[in-house]
Amino acid sequence: MSRTALPEPLAEGYSRFVNQRAPAEQALYQQLGQGQSPHTLVLSCADSRVDPATIFGAAPGELFVLRNVANLVPAFDRYSDDGHEGSEVGGQGPLTATAAGLEFAVGHLRVSCILVMGHARCGGVAAALHQCHHPEIAEDKGSGRYFIDRWVGQMTDDGRQVLADHPGADADTLQQQLEFRNVRQSVERLRSYPFIASAEAEGRLSLHGGWFSITDAALWWMQDDGSFSSVEA
Numbered sequence: 001m002s003r004t005a006l007p008e009p010l011a012e013g014y015s016r017f018v019n020q021r022a023p024a025e026q027a028l029y030q031q032l033g034q035g036q037s038p039h040t041l042v043l044s045c046a047d048s049r050v051d052p053a054t055i056f057g058a059a060p061g062e063l064f065v066l067r068n069v070a071n072l073v074p075a076f077d078r079y080s081d082d083g084h085e086g087s088e089v090g091g092q093g094p095l096t097a098t099a100a101g102l103e104f105a106v107g108h109l110r111v112s113c114i115l116v117m118g119h120a121r122c123g124g125v126a127a128a129l130h131q132c133h134h135p136e137i138a139e140d141k142g143s144g145r146y147f148i149d150r151w152v153g154q155m156t157d158d159g160r161q162v163l164a165d166h167p168g169a170d171a172d173t174l175q176q177q178l179e180f181r182n183v184r185q186s187v188e189r190l191r192s193y194p195f196i197a198s199a200e201a202e203g204r205l206s207l208h209g210g211w212f213s214i215t216d217a218a219l220w221w222m223q224d225d226g227s228f229s230s231v232e233a
Ligand SMILES: [Zn+2]
Pocket: 045, 046, 047, 069, 070, 071, 119, 121, 122, 123, 124, 125
């Protein structure tokens, strides 16, 4: 395969876009060329099955989407005082990519909602649970899980709490409980960012949690008590 040609699945998709969607949305793209004003920031997992624009039927320009492994919000206090890229706090390495997106969307684009959206069968959550059972972290950068372990290591305290709260539970239950807890904790950690806390206090920003079931394509929404209920469409 030539490096200068698009791989076939991408070429096919782009052809459909150019021939079908782009002409139909020409006016929208013209307008978006002047700037963006998304109403919502969605932080979702990088998982290929969980696409916020698809789930919410969103047009280009509606959602500001951040994606990382396991839809994690790093705690504000994990950054050094100057928030410098590359600062190694708590051995977790640079975490500023997600924070930069939050800062831009809330402070500059002034989105009115943030949704942290977890999902079923999350590989990042599974990796965090695995780490709870096998706490030795790979030190070899060629191990194939060096960076994964460091990233999902942000979730292992929550994983240990889930294990303590559900003694004897089966693996599927533990997995789902940590998926829920991780969303709850990530929403709570959003409030550790001063620009988010002040925007929420001013009433111009609301924070939400969700969870996507994948198999039956159902969205569950986090309630005030931290539980999750399926959404009536
Ligand atoms: Zn995931």
